[in-house]
Amino acid sequence: MQRKHHDLHLHNNKKRFPSMNAITRLAAVISFASLLPLSAVAADPGTVEVLHWWTSGGEAKAVETLKEQVKKDGFVWKDNAVAGGGGAAAMTVLKTRAISGNPPAAAQIKGPDIQEWGALGLLTELDDVSKANHWDALLPKQVADIMKYDGHYVAVPVNIHRVNWLWINPQVFEKAGAKVPTTLDELFAAADTLKAAGFTAFAHGGQPWQDSTVFEDLALSILGNKGYHAAFVELDEQALTGEKMVEVFKTLQRLGTYMDPNRAGRDWNIAAAEVISGKAGMQIMGDWAKSEWTAAGKVAGKDYLCVAFPGTQGSFTYNIDSLAMFKLKNENDIKAQNDLAKVALEPEFQTVFNQNKGSLPVRQDMDMSLFDACTQKSSVDFKDAEKGNGLQPSMAHNMATSLAVQGAIFDVVTNFLNDPKADPATAVKQLSSAIKSAK
């Protein structure tokens, strides 16, 4: 058994001991014959290979806890971390692995992509684990639906990020005499005050996904839940080309004038550091920004404030990280895979992982007192938003549309924001034609 992952190893042995292969085979036959559980053969534990891009400090620490747990259960963890481009490099690796017929056991895949991989018939159904551990009861329905393909769980969610946050350094606000904003008008008033006092109003990194995160927040604020859903989930022509969308672009352009002109290519956490150090007053970013504040030893509610992006109170744009599970052949590896799926939802991992990442645990029965003020607020807002139609998938984080449509939106938005002379009405036209061609 265990041929696949130990090919090289066996090969080496074969050279030295020609009969080794036969012995291994014999051993396998005997263990089958005696109906010994294979996991009891100590020399042959299942391996679970995990492809992910959780490489930054807090994330790496969180993955470490997952790894320890899987190891403790007697399995081998094969780490395959590929950083860069928000998972773009990892996706390339995954596609080539799938084409070569040798996908990893688990891969970090999100949102609509899970359906794409499911449709290719490559994902395995996690019926046993999900039933045994009552996933349906543990997970919010909207989240569970994303993890299912054809009615079966094929992926495990690990967290829920909230995207529509505004991060504020209150010391800077105090020095400049600015007020915490709750509407877009107040936001610009605060920005003006900060600018006049010599601070950068918005810390920002000029990467397509960051530009689009700001765009998405503005869209939610101006179009409202329904309009947002129509534009970015249903890709409704009217919502995409309407007057309101022109206003979104106009506002985005205005907001851009409050950002650092040297922002191109800057990482989000470098931007976050500017707010932390007091060079800038605000950052428009999802809740992962909090991990930077935590790492800097700051306390939520005191050293920094997290407020819903102005005009989006009551809404919750979500970005869910999940591990999709691929079909495997080896019995032991499947056991290891199932163990990983189980452990990923256990309270221990959920706590450590989400404390480090700044996100909300995906389990609904967690003790929230273990988390800080921002996450607690997030948890309350999530439950409120869930009742109405406030729970919306994040377009900028590949939860709302296919990658092709998302890419088309990114191109238009980032190009618009980087060209101070761009015309909002033209941008709207470009947006709808780009989406049409990508559909």
Added chain:
Amino acid sequence: MTKPLASRGFSLGRLAIYGTLLLACAVYLIPLIVMLLTSFKSPEDIRTGNLLSWPEVITGIGWIKAWDTVGGYFWNSVKITVPAVVVSTLLGALNGYVLSMWRFRGSQLFFGLLLFGCFLPFQTVLLPASFTLGKLGLASTTTGLVLVHIVYGLAFTTLFFRNYYTSVPDALVRAARLDGAGFFTIFGRILLPMSVPIIMVCLIWQFTQIWNDFLFGVVFASGDAQPITVALNNLVNTSTGVKEYNVDMAAAMIAGLPTLLVYVMAGKYFLRGLTAGAVKG
């Protein structure tokens, strides 16, 4: 062709020549100096000082952290690079030998097709190549990665040897042939011994290319077998809190050290090899 442009000794012309050359030296060296200085600074020092300021305190912490992160992948790169370089050079030598001394109908066409292969963007071959490797049972193995490097290094190694052997007089081979020497005898006894300069060029070129490769490494190797460039990418593309440029720079130097050493130590063979005929076209 060593002869004076202006008469030797001190003159305005020579001063201008030396001035230009030294200025160019500075331009070429600045990035390296900046990287070195930065790798020995502390993160605070990097923020407050400027590019060329001397480190306030020289600290090796960047190098230690960098080695902890990427050092383990160093040997993977060696294991991938050495066989790929050796095999692709050998194949290139044989191909060059055939294409220059044993030309047959269609061999020029083959050479043309091969040359065009130099310009194939490697991104296009990722999917079909991984499909092929899967069929061969070599998916995600070091052997598979080595094979890919050999295949896509072949165009340049063949080009080097073919151009080199083209400048070898045919008469030499003809005479050996009359003496009854066979295909491999001529190659082994006559051509190989005179190929040392071009072998050096080829080894240096291939070593640099394969050691520095990221794309094939990230796609065709997995987990613990990844080359150092992939580890470097993981480090540089991941920033937590304050970006530790000193660690990034130290890691970049560690990853680049073997190729740098090869260029510095073997640079003169490189030029010698090029002089000996590689550039004769």
Added chain:
Amino acid sequence: MSTVAAFNKASPLDALQRWLPKLVLAPSMLIVLVGFYGYIFWTFLLSFTNSSFMPSYKWVGLAQYAKLLENDRWWVASKNLMVFGGLFISISLVVGVLLAVLLDQRIRREGFIRTIYLYPMALSMIVTGTAWKWLLNPGLGLDKLLRDWGWEGFRLDWLVDPDRVVYCLVIAAVWQASGFVMALFLAGLRGVDPSIIRAAQVDGASLPSIYLRIVLPSLRPVFFSALMILAHIAIKSFDLVAAMTAGGPGYASDLPAMFMYAFTFSRGQMGMGSASAILMLGAILSILVPYLYSELRNKRHD
């Protein structure tokens, strides 16, 4: 045409000898056929399909090409490649030739200086890109350095200027490759017969004009090699862009290779990615093949 085959006499061993060259070349031929042209053909096929997330074989004709030609980003990328490729190749050639000629004037410590010019070639594009990204970073790099040194009004913000960012790529790429071009030409210069120059000098020609009129034209094959290698680097400069700008700001510094990669792998528009790859290869082909053809035909000395 065949240089050695004329000598064969008919014996079984000789028959083997005759086949041996082809046999030796066979593995490489197979590699080239499958690994180069087979894969290109496969890409060509995909460019006519609606492949999105993964390859599929549903025929859509030229639809992907039509979409591609309507895509603004594609045109930006193509234009960038022309600007980048043109500037990079010509500047590297000029700098390389100049340094080679200067180094050829009995320079003291030539070997040392040569190594300094050559070493950037040893670094990977990722390292080069990372280093230059930092050097050209407005507010951190040379920009700050020169202002610290007293040039108050100095501003070097090409890296964040959509209209100028492509020149940053040129700077970094020239830095990396021009030393290599220098080495090629220096090697070529060492092979030129000194008596030609002496004869010209006797005729009263000035040194610069001797170089321009006589020496450099005789280095035509070196130009060929240098051009091949530079074009190879220009087309492969994916790593450099990825490390330095990732195509930004916006997509102002995108290159066709980046475009192709993004659409094929991260965007799930494999058909369009394949179409862009084919157009790219077609463009290279149309420039390269006539050149290769003339070079290969003229060169053989039999």
